Amino acid sequence: MKMVLRNMTMRAALVWAGVAAAMLAAPAPAARAYRVTYLTSSTVYVDAGREDGLDVGARVEVVRAGQVIATLRVSDVSSRRAACAIEASTAACAVGDTVRFNAVPRSAAADPARAAVMSTLPAEVPPPEVTESWPQRMGLGGRIGVRYLGVMDRSGFGGDVAQPSVDVRLDGARVGGSPFDVQVDARARRTLQTVSDGREVDSGEARVYRLNTTARSPSDRYRMTLGRQFSSALASISTFDGGQFEATMHRFGAGVFAGTQPAPLDYSFSTDITEYGAFLRWWSAPAARARWEIVTAAIGSYEQGKINREYVAFLSRVATPRLSIMFQQEIDVNRGWKRNEGEAAASLTNTFLSARYRLAHGLDVDGGYDNRRDARLYRDYVSPETEFDDSYRQGIWGGVGLGFAQRYRVGATARSSSGGAAGDAASYTLTASAIHLTPAHVQLRVRSTRYDNESTLGWMHSVSGGFALGARWMFDLFGGARREESKLLATSDNRTSWFGADVDVDLGQGLYGNISGERNEGYDQVYTSLSWRF
Numbered sequence: 440m441k442m443v444l445r446n447m448t449m450r451a452a453l454v455w456a457g458v459a460a461a462m463l464a465a466p467a468p469a470a471r472a473y474r475v476t477y478l479t480s481s482t483v484y485v486d487a488g489r490e491d492g493l494d495v496g497a498r499v500e501v502v503r504a505g506q507v508i509a510t511l512r513v514s515d516v517s518s519r520r521a522a523c524a525i526e527a528s529t530a531a532c533a534v535g536d537t538v539r540f541n542a543v544p545r546s547a548a549a550d551p552a553r554a555a556v557m558s559t560l561p562a563e564v565p566p567p568e569v570t571e572s573w574p575q576r577m578g579l580g581g582r583i584g585v586r587y588l589g590v591m592d593r594s595g596f597g598g599d600v601a602q603p604s605v606d607v608r609l610d611g612a613r614v615g616g617s618p619f620d621v622q623v624d625a626r627a628r629r630t631l632q633t634v635s636d637g638r639e640v641d642s643g644e645a646r647v648y649r650l651n652t653t654a655r656s657p658s659d660r661y662r663m664t665l666g667r668q669f670s671s672a673l674a675s676i677s678t679f680d681g682g683q684f685e686a687t688m689h690r691f692g693a694g695v696f697a698g699t700q701p702a703p704l705d706y707s708f709s710t711d712i713t714e715y716g717a718f719l720r721w722w723s724a725p726a727a728r729a730r731w732e733i734v735t736a737a738i739g740s741y742e743q744g745k746i747n748r749e750y751v752a753f754l755s756r757v758a759t760p761r762l763s764i765m766f767q768q769e770i771d772v773n774r775g776w777k778r779n780e781g782e783a784a785a786s787l788t789n790t791f792l793s794a795r796y797r798l799a800h801g802l803d804v805d806g807g808y809d810n811r812r813d814a815r816l817y818r819d820y821v822s823p824e825t826e827f828d829d830s831y832r833q834g835i836w837g838g839v840g841l842g843f844a845q846r847y848r849v850g851a852t853a854r855s856s857s858g859g860a861a862g863d864a865a866s867y868t869l870t871a872s873a874i875h876l877t878p879a880h881v882q883l884r885v886r887s888t889r890y891d892n893e894s895t896l897g898w899m900h901s902v903s904g905g906f907a908l909g910a911r912w913m914f915d916l917f918g919g920a921r922r923e924e925s926k927l928l929a930t931s932d933n934r935t936s937w938f939g940a941d942v943d944v945d946l947g948q949g950l951y952g953n954i955s956g957e958r959n960e961g962y963d964q965v966y967t968s969l970s971w972r973f
Contacts, residue, residue: 475501475536476520483511485538488519492542495842496795496803498763499523500730500756502537507722507732510756510765511538512795515874515882526793527756527765533610533622534580541728541760574973578616581609581623584970594961597634604628613655620653622668646706648678661686670696670716676738678706679714692720700740712747714740729759746775750788760797767791806837824886824901824919831856831866831890838868848872864892879906894930897923911945935960949973 473487483501487493493516501509509532511523525532574580583606590600609623627645634640651666664683670676681698695717702709718736723729734754740747750771757764769789773782793807810833834856842848850870857863872884883904890897901919908914918938925932939957946952955966 473538473540475532475534475538477534482514483509483523483525483532485511485521485523486519487538487540488517488521489845490519493521493540494801495848496797496840497540498526498758498795499538499540500758501528501532502539502725503533507730507756508532508536510758510763517875527754527767533612535610535612539725539730541730541758577611578614579609579611579621580973581607582970582972583607584968586966586968588964588966590962590964592962597962599633601631602628618655618657620655622649622651622653622666624649644705648706660688667701670718676714676716676736680708681714687720690722690724694718712740712742714738729757731755731757746777749774762794762796764794765792801842803840804838805840806835808835809833824899827888827890827899827921831864833857834864846873846875862893864890866890877906879908881906894927895923895925895933897921905941911947913941913943915941915943917941 473485473491475483476486477484485499487499493499493513495513495516497513499511499513499521500507501511509528510526512526513521514524515522586604586606588600588602588604590602592598604627606626607623609621611619611621613619614621625645625647627643629641629643632640632642647667649667649669651664651668653662653664655662662685665681667678667680668683669678670683676696677700679696679698679700681696683694683696683698685692685694695715697715698713699708699710700712700714701707702711716736716738718734720732720734722732732755734752736752737750738752739749748771750769753766753768753770755764755766767789768787768791771786771788773784773786778784789811791807791809791811793805795803795805797803831854834854836852836854838850838852840848840850848871852868852870854866854868855864856866866888867890868886868888870884870886872882874880874882876883881904883902885902886900888899890899899919899921901917903915903917905913905915916939918936920936921934923933937957937959939955941953941955943951943953949972951970951972953966953968957964957966
């Protein structure tokens, strides 16, 4: 059921984020500071677009206090706005964070073909006049939402589910002109389930993912954060309860942190696992054409006083107008009981390498290697498509993408995976997308993947599309099918399919509503939400 709720919540959030970004982003001069305008768990929206030199596939860096905290890749772009996927992050992004990128000059005067195409594209709906609310004037932003999920079982083996929930997200920078920041991310839900034998199960869950405050020096050189937080050193340091101190100078920073990990099941405060670490950072000059960053950290984790894990983490990033590379490596240092069990003194673990090169305008090649044992993902839902991708994540991949006519993009990717849930396997994927097809801003995306592993041979196809009706309504349709032929006598062939629709509306005054429906194999579900963003 968690998968179902997260699936519907994320689909609604992705669509609403696009509406919010469109309503809040306003035209600005080219020589301006670009910023994050809205966030979901997997997508960052920024107030820069094609007219500012961005295109699909471009790399964008999120900068806070002069340091790169995240690397993004543009997945969709209009003239003045872009939606970006999170590729790597050493701290959680926040609305208002600065973004930077290597702009590609693309003026219509210098590109007659582009001018001809742009003249046929629909004019963007001018955003309405937006006045700052009291929380915004105080440096606060966030959302409060209520949601409801209903699942109707059609298989006879499960049961109907009703699940109301509420969530609160708050981000504040120098609140009220003070030297203090604040972060809050809390979510609660109640689950009422009728199982197949007629019994009713009633359970509740409340989790706090972030609850902290940061004190800054007047120059931002020193920062101290206390509470539940993510480490700003490396993505390998997840949620912890404790303190973190960081000092920054010109192109150099250092910090230390200490705390305890929350209980894994309910995220309550726990002292079973303690964690300590220190990190160093170096980065290029802000105006450098080739930007780079290096982060290294030493981390120790201990369970009830005994060694849990001790390791060194390393991260490096390089970005030029044509080339972008990201490399992550962890080196476990084994001593004590680990050495007694036959482990080497040091071992390479969790390697990740991703690179992309722009051969020509609109034509990119990319590739990489991933042997991380756990996927560190920034989304919070699972669908048949994302579940498949996670199973085939580990291994080596390479691909090519081509964008043309300002509206279309096609791509091909080959992947050889091993060590993940799918075992030794190969997959080949073709994708195609189109945007701004009509004055209603119709967008389409199709995907087809052929895969082959030790036990199955199959296809997966998916399609999604959406369109806007005026400035406040957005509609989205999606679906897919997966067919597997078993290579084992003990198992049979498998077929599954899914389809659904979302309707989203901007109610004004920061209120957004959604109703969604989806039919999967064996069950139907409906999801609705109302949220206030400020």
